Amino acid sequence: MITITKVLENVYVLKDRTDCCANLVLGKERALLFDTGSGIDDMKRAVRNITKLPLIVIDSHGHFDHIVGNDQFDEVYLSEMDFPIIEAYDTELLNRWMKDLTEETIQPFSMPPREWKCIRRLDFDSFELGDLRCEIIPLRGHTAGSIGIWIPPLRLLLSGDALTPIMCLNFQNHLSKQIQYETLNRVQSMNFDFYLTSHQDKLYPKQLLRTAAGWSNGFQRLYV
Ligand SMILES: [Zn+2]
Numbered sequence: 001m002i003t004i005t006k007v008l009e010n011v012y013v014l015k016d017r018t019d020c021c022a023n024l025v026l027g028k029e030r031a032l033l034f035d036t037g038s039g040i041d042d043m044k045r046a047v048r049n050i051t052k053l054p055l056i057v058i059d060s061h062g063h064f065d066h067i068v069g070n071d072q073f074d075e076v077y078l079s080e081m082d083f084p085i086i087e088a089y090d091t092e093l094l095n096r097w098m099k100d101l102t103e104e105t106i107q108p109f110s111m112p113p114r115e116w117k118c119i120r121r122l123d124f125d126s127f128e129l130g131d132l133r134c135e136i137i138p139l140r141g142h143t144a145g146s147i148g149i150w151i152p153p154l155r156l157l158l159s160g161d162a163l164t165p166i167m168c169l170n171f172q173n174h175l176s177k178q179i180q181y182e183t184l185n186r187v188q189s190m191n192f193d194f195y196l197t198s199h200q201d202k203l204y205p206k207q208l209l210r211t212a213a214g215w216s217n218g219f220q221r222l223y224v
Pocket of ligand 1: 142
């Protein structure tokens with residue numbers, strides 16, 4: 001089951017049973033789905049219950065809990081720098097992780113991500129949803145190919161796991177702490193008021209990042 005939270009007019013967080021969140025943003029002509037969750041739930045149906053607009057689907061990065069719902073969609077864009085991450089996943093690994101994330105019995109995954117037909121190289125740096133211009137922002141650190149989506153008219157940054165403090169440098173495939181801090185510092189010069197992360201269904205104020213950047217030992221304690 002997917003829990004839907006409306007955080008702004010036309011911006012929704014869709015949280016699946018493993019607490020992985022996708023962000024849905026509705027423009028006048030198209031909708032953006034940012035991440036597809038762990039694949040345990042029917043993300044496509046949840047999206048279609050909210051909007052029938054044409055969809056553009058983009059992954060924030062290649063970690064399994066953001067991309068395994070991809071094959072529910074025809075086309076999903078992912079930074080080429082994270083292709084090696086998804087190519088390394090096999091079904092045994094995915095099914096084991098899923099078992100760790102949920103007590104529930106689920107339909108096992110039978111096709112590894114490397115065999116999906118839906119993956120497209122993210123080869124553009126902006127797009128339009130209809131009165132909502134979106135910019136792709138590199139957010140290197142959590143992974144090499146981590147990206148955010150900056151939506152200036154909403155003063156909003158979708159940040160995936162890149163600005164999710166408790167996980168930033170714990171998973172495999174991360175870059176150095178220095179690069180993570182550079183990303184953290186760089187986003188502060190951007191013009192937005194709030195950001196969304198991929199494991200919380202609420203907006204965080206940008207000021208939190210400024211406080212976080214001043215910490216030398218990470219900033220997980222800011223999130224309670
Ligand atoms: Zn991640």
